[in-house]
Amino acid sequence: EHGHVRISDLGLACDFSKKKPHASVGTHGYMAPEVLQKGTAYDSSADWFSLGCMLFKLLRGHSPFRQHKTKDKHEIDRMTLTMNVE
Numbered sequence: 001e002h003g004h005v006r007i008s009d010l011g012l013a014c015d016f017s018k019k020k021p022h023a024s025v026g027t028h029g030y031m032a033p034e035v036l037q038k039g040t041a042y043d044s045s046a047d048w049f050s051l052g053c054m055l056f057k058l059l060r061g062h063s064p065f066r067q068h069k070t071k072d073k074h075e076i077d078r079m080t081l082t083m084n085v086e
Contacts, residue, residue: 029063063071
């Protein structure tokens with residue numbers, strides 16, 4: 001109504017005070033490399049990475065690691081882990 005944009009996704013929220021998560025959950029193309037690496041513990045810094053990817057897409061119009069259109073989740077993960085951001 002007043003032109004305010006809000007972005008949220010609390011479906012994957014968890015309490016880090018009890019233990020560090022190891023599960024790889026999230027949207028491909030926005031997950032931090034440590035989240036993509038199976039069995040690796042991660043912390044809230046992974047959320048900052050995802051926020052950066054989201055802001056990049058809002059400002060540039062495309063995801064930072066997807067230089068060509070693909071829906072293959074493994075290819076998107078490979079690009080996230082190996083490509084430079086332009």
